Amino acid sequence: MQIQPEAPAGSARERAARSTAFGLSLEVDPGIEIPGIPDAPGVCDLGIPAPGRPVSALASQPPTRVRLDPQELERRWSSAEHTPGRVRELRDGETVLLSVELAPPAGYLLHAPGFGRILIAPDGTELICDPEPGSSQWSALLPAQALPLAATLQGLEVLHASGVVLGGRAALFAGPPGAGKSSLAAALLRRGAPLLSDDTVALELRDGALIAHPGAALLQLQAAEHERLSARERAVLGAAEAFLSKQRYSPSVTASPAPFGELFLLERSTHGPPVERIEAVDPFALLASTFNLSVRTPERLVRHLDLAVALAATERIYRLRVQPGMDATRLAEIVHERLPEL
């Protein structure tokens, strides 16, 4: 479904950019470029353009505003009525890589040293950014962390998974770090599948149906995986640049929202069939595949559980065994071959 938003006020130079990602309609202030989320003026794709398909409830919601305003962030955070409580922390040894603090009514303050801070309103409809001086890559925080958190606050559930669209449906890949989610998505991209998202997939449960929303058009591969690819294979994945310890690609073929198709849980294994339907899926494996551990409101906790119920009810959850010597290219072949019969 396409929506024609009202024409933004002001000159073309001053106008906010419009785009969609993680099921959110975004209005991004000039001066902010979000990697993998290009300006798409006049068009917000939040539905599924096919008869009989569910249309996202989010299509009727006001846009989520992304602003660059360090003073306003400081004002709101310092005037919060409650002492901030740390709800999430990501460390590498003694070094804090990322923290999330909650202080109502200001919201969730995401802080990544070396990048900057982003204050996300409690309802997820506003993100106020305060880049760290000199940080040229601060806006990577938006698609990597802040927008998935905002999507959760707006009623979506974000899985720690990569996904592509195969046969018109979303095929999602979850698993522990290093399982090969991104490599598999990249291999499927090379076979022509549009990218839905890498690392974070926003799911919307609407009238019993699950809709997968695209994230940022970015795909990150470990340096070793990047080295294994030929120049031709790399070219299919789009422009590449070094980002932290990885190579970050910007694929040009990306997906629209798609109905849920399959969830593959990747695991390293030495035996068993490569693809196997899980008859009685472990609910805790589904619950643990969430990307968001910061939002603990009762409404969200119940939604998280209901999403796990909905995923299990599809009976389309599969174990995907990565066996010794099996690279992402072979795994993608297996998924392609087996999908019609799943």
Add this chain to the structure above:
Amino acid sequence: MAPTSTSELLAARVRLPQHVVHRSFVAETVVLNLRTGRYHGLNPTAGRMLEALAAAPTAGAAVPELAREYGVEAAKVEGDLFALCQGLLERGLIEMVDADPA
């Protein structure tokens, strides 16, 4: 209120507090305590027992149906219910109240 004996449990009504929700999966029931944010897993038998307890006017009233369903003696069901309820009470997942006067 925690039962000190099986007979005390059987005479009481067991219910889920408002801050507790549960959902059934194929091989497990997940019970979520919204106050603590913790999820708890029950095997299918315990999940069925919880369902029966929540629907019955007293814990004792759930016993005959469960005994019939599982083909065991009532005394065995009573003992299992007592152990289950103690565990659930400790975690704040159920509460025991006086049975409604019929």
